[in-house]
Amino acid sequence: MPRYALPPYKIKMVEEIRLISKELRQKRLEEAGYNPFRLRSEDVYIDLLTDSGTGAMSDRQWGALMQGDESYAGSRSFYKLEEVVKRITGYDYFIPVHQGRGAEQVVLPLLVKQPNMIFLSNTHFDTTRAHVELSGARAIDIPAKETYDASAVFPFKGNFDLEKLEKQILEHGIERIAGIIMTITNNSAGGQPVSLANIKAVREISLRYGIKTIIDGARYAENAYFIQQREESCKHMSIKEIAKEVFHCADIFLMSAKKDGLVNIGGIIAIKNDFALFQACQTRVVPYEGFPTYGGLAGRDMEALAVGLEEALDPAYLRYRIDEVRYLGDLLQAAGIPIQFPTGGHAVFVDCGQMCPHIPFDQFPAHSVACELYIEGGIRGVEIGSLLLGRDPDTLENMKAPKEYLRLTIPRRTYTFEHWNYVAEVFKNVFERRESIKGLEFVYESPVLRHFTALMKPIQA
């Protein structure tokens, strides 16, 4: 058995990428206000900004596109996708949406039945949190104790803290809990997996108190693979069986199909035996997303998704996918670069607080390293730290994130191990001169979601 999985596919089509000169990279970054979000993708050599909608479709998916039935209502492509979603989840009802946040805006407000309600989650993803708050509820995160303990080698850092979950329910009162959101894998906590035992325990609690459970399952297939690999009692189960068990533990499934749907756009709402909720969702989906049999997607998008959902559950694909992340993580760790360990499902998280302790959190060490990585080798990563977290709405002070992470996000089926070798070499060069890296200050800062549009400059000491 090789140390890392071999690719279960070969290349059939290529897209040109170019490494522009260092002088030009310096100039482009200055023009972009030292914010990699503002770079043009053609000026980036290896783009590790996100794994959302950035993966490669297979020949089967490209073939399926041609079969798209572009009917407004009741298209053949809808029924094909519906069959796949129902079979994989075991749920009764399905509505397509244009992406994950479309599913959130349709479903979440329907669960908020009175003022001052609360959603509890292992960790709410940013858009999920935004839709919880827009619907007048509050989002409370209760990740496991091990989640932010970098030194703990724990196989399921995405888990819930079960004790706190129950305590929160009792403290706030059952009638104030709008739902429990299981984010699998736990995106904001490093793409870390949630164990089946933890999911079952959450389900038990939710049933005991009669609270709806929602799976925010953009990466449910990657999570199922981790369960198979790391949970002793599940090692003889197939990926599909594990996924089924997980779906069995919830009432609603919301999915950004731009991740484990292996498509560039798309999302899913699936509901278990609650016809009234399904009807309410159908009513809401029309003004927000589109008629309930297309939900903002073209027939061809639904065709590609029907195939992608199956491909993402292929064990050979998943093994290679997760090993790519592990490979890059191992290269960085071997060079002494501090990363979140073990690596999760979709990215390597570099602990830049530890790497650059001389840069205070409000001068954004991970964002500074992101800028250096672009200048050094044309690589684009993204800060997941205090810049992303923003300011306290009351005091307007910068809030301090638990970790100053730089996320190197791995698009699906897109790069090769040669690219990861290159990323590691570039990162090593940056790491060697880490003490000379300077923090950044704002030239322009928007009041909300500032990381997307901020203009910055290096602080001259």
Ligand SMILES: *Cc1c(COP(=O)(O)O)cnc(C)c1O
């Ligand atoms: C990406 C993501 C979303 C939002 O989905 P979009 O397709 O980006 O709108 C929601 N939850 C999780 C866990 C995600 O990773």
